[in-house]
């Protein structure tokens with residue numbers, strides 16, 4: 001199988017490419033830097049910005065599957081969402097998806113599946129309510145971003161099946177989320193944030209890759225929540241991470257402090273949701289890491 005990827009150089013993309021190579025698949029990755037992480041003939045890296053039109057779009061023709069993961073990080077220094085930053089966050093996803101969909105629509109031999117990125121922020125803040133893929137989108141910035149990202153992918157469905165990856169917080173070695181938390185916890189400065197009662201829907205990287213391959217192999221489509229079946233509260237998450245590191249996790253970062261420090265970007269830490277992977281479970285996917293303690297032990 002020949003897979004074309006945007007965002008193939010990122011945390012999820014790298015792990016997916018490695019898994020595809022282990023199965024004997026071939027990959028073409030478009031990257032702004034052109035970094036060739038693999039240096040193997042089975043991976044072709046095209047140096048181009050996927051937001052921009054270019055000859056790269058013709059390479060989508062004849063690929064079996066397209067995976068669209070490109071997107072500027074939502075929580076990364078400088079943390080505040082200025083208007084310019086929001087524009088970059090949005091364009092990195094929507095313009096990339098538009099160019100990719102154009103490429104699919106123009107292909108004589110379109111792929112049989114487009115897996116396109118999204119996030120559980122799609123659902124907006126939900127308190128204690130558990131949501132599956134049938135829930136409608138929320139209205140805050142992250143929810144509108146995810147909904148628009150999904151909408152941008154949908155026109156491809158006249159030529160191919162479209163699966164949408166509503167991804168939760170991804171754990172695993174090299175997880176950007178853990179990379180920012182673990183050093184604080186190791187110093188004994190970790191603990192819950194906000195009131196600690198928000199639900200945090202996490203997933204291990206092996207299950208992200210596992211579900212993507214499952215969707216490809218079973219020829220599925222539609223929206224999939226990429227989250228483990230057992231979300232936890234932020235309080236439970238902090239306690240479990242502290243225990244895994246053998247450090248106390250008692251310091252609390254109150255919502256007000258986060259709002260003052262981060263402005264609207266604090267939404268990414270405070271406006272969380274309790275998301276269940278109903279469709280993956282119904283289709284028979286078996287999670288390798290259904291529980292947080294096991295997922296964290298293999299991540300730190």
Ligand SMILES: NC(=O)c1ccc[n+]([C@@H]2O[C@H](COP(=O)([O-])OP(=O)(O)OC[C@H]3O[C@@H](n4cnc5c(N)ncnc54)[C@H](OP(=O)(O)O)[C@@H]3O)[C@@H](O)[C@H]2O)c1
Nearest residue numbers: 007009010011012031032069070071072092119167169170
């Ligand atoms: N990791 C998570 O916990 C998580 C959770 C929910 C949703 N997601 C979504 O899943 C996708 C992949 O996540 P990840 O953790 O693998 O992300 P990542 O490590 O930050 O990688 C993002 C990729 O997007 C490309 N990119 C970044 N900024 C870009 C820009 N301005 N224009 C065009 N391309 C750009 C980069 O490629 P080059 O630099 O090579 O061009 C990189 O390969 C992201 O879109 C993210 O929003 C991730």
